[in-house]
Amino acid sequence: GAVVSQHPSWVICKSGTSVKIECRSLDFQATTMFWYRQFPKQSLMLMATSNEGSKATYEQGVEKDKFLINHASLTLSTLTVTSAHPEDSSFYICSAWPMQPQETQYFGPGTRLLVL
Amino acid sequence: AQSVTQPDIHITVSEGASLELRCNYSYGATPYLFWYVQSPGQGLQLLLKYFSGDTLVQGIKGFEAEFKRSQSSFNLRKPSVHWSDAAEYFCAVGWNTGNQFYFGTGTSLTVIP
Numbered sequence: 001g002a003v004v005s006q007h008p009s010w011v012i013c014k015s016g017t018s019v020k021i022e023c024r025s026l027d028f029q030a031t032t033m034f035w036y037r038q039f040p041k042q043s044l045m046l047m048a049t050s051n052e053g054s055k056a057t058y059e060q061g062v063e064k065d066k067f068l069i070n071h072a073s074l075t076l077s078t079l080t081v082t083s084a085h086p087e088d089s090s091f092y093i094c095s096a097w098p099m100q101p102q103e104t105q106y107f108g109p110g111t112r113l114l115v116l
Numbered sequence: 117a118q119s120v121t122q123p124d125i126h127i128t129v130s131e132g133a134s135l136e137l138r139c140n141y142s143y144g145a146t147p148y149l150f151w152y153v154q155s156p157g158q159g160l161q162l163l164l165k166y167f168s169g170d171t172l173v174q175g176i177k178g179f180e181a182e183f184k185r186s187q188s189s190f191n192l193r194k195p196s197v198h199w200s201d202a203a204e205y206f207c208a209v210g211w212n213t214g215n216q217f218y219f220g221t222g223t224s225l226t227v228i229p
Contacts, residue, residue: 006159034216043206043219044160093159095217104150105210105217109159 002028004096006108013084014116021079021111023094029074030096034105035067038091050077074099084115119143120209122220129197130228137192137223139207147209149190150217151181154204163205166190177201202227 003026013019023033031052036044048069049057056069066088068080077096081088093110119142129135141147148167152160164175171183181192190207207220 041224043221046216049216091157104148104162104165107152107160107162112157 002026002096002098002106004094004106004108006092006094006111008111009109010112010114012114012116015085016083019081019084019113021081021092021094021113023077023079023096023108025075025096025098025106028096028098028100028106031074031099032097033071033077034095035069035077035079036093036095038093038110040091044093047079081113084113086115089113089115120207120218120220122205122207122223124223125221126224126226128226128228131199132196135192135194135197135201135225137205137207137225139190139192139220141188141190141207141209141218143188143209143211145211146185147211149181149183150208150210151175151179151190151192152206152208153177154206154222156203160206163192197225197227199227199229201225 005024007022033050035047037047038044046059047062050069050071052071052074058064071077091110091112094108095105097105121140123138150165151163153163154160163179164173166173166183174180179194183190205223208217210217
């Protein structure tokens, strides 16, 4: 089946630093990837839609300068949390739609970010 | 606006008992419907999905779900719960291939011996 990976799975950083999270589709190409954020004991909230070769579309309330998204290829999207602060600590999950029409998107295992 | 409702925030069942988790959606058209399970600190695992055809769909781990158009519901069921089923369950809907999913708020399942 289709596999989506995320790297790193865990990251701890100091306040003020930037953190990059990678989302890769391992065995398929994806023109569209999504980034979600999940707070403890809460649901997934869509942050942005990432399309290969174009600018990401951010959901209302998500700071695009804070959460930089780059979708450089059909198998890779990155989320960079710039100048991270403790309130950015969360579980970040990406997902990808295969280019060849399929009926579902595939989710990565998530990245847990802890900002000290 | 589209919305997904999971009315039960938390459910506790005894091992071996039956389970039903509720999911309702709000939208004019029939969406794609999904159930995911998430163990603590883990990503999402797809249990089952519905797109068209038979309204009763079978999934992994002995789960099934039934789409009822008249009730805009897609409830998840399992006849006999195992302790390993304790997790968070999310209902999700999508309306077109390639578009985002909308997630319910999740139902936390506790299984007691």
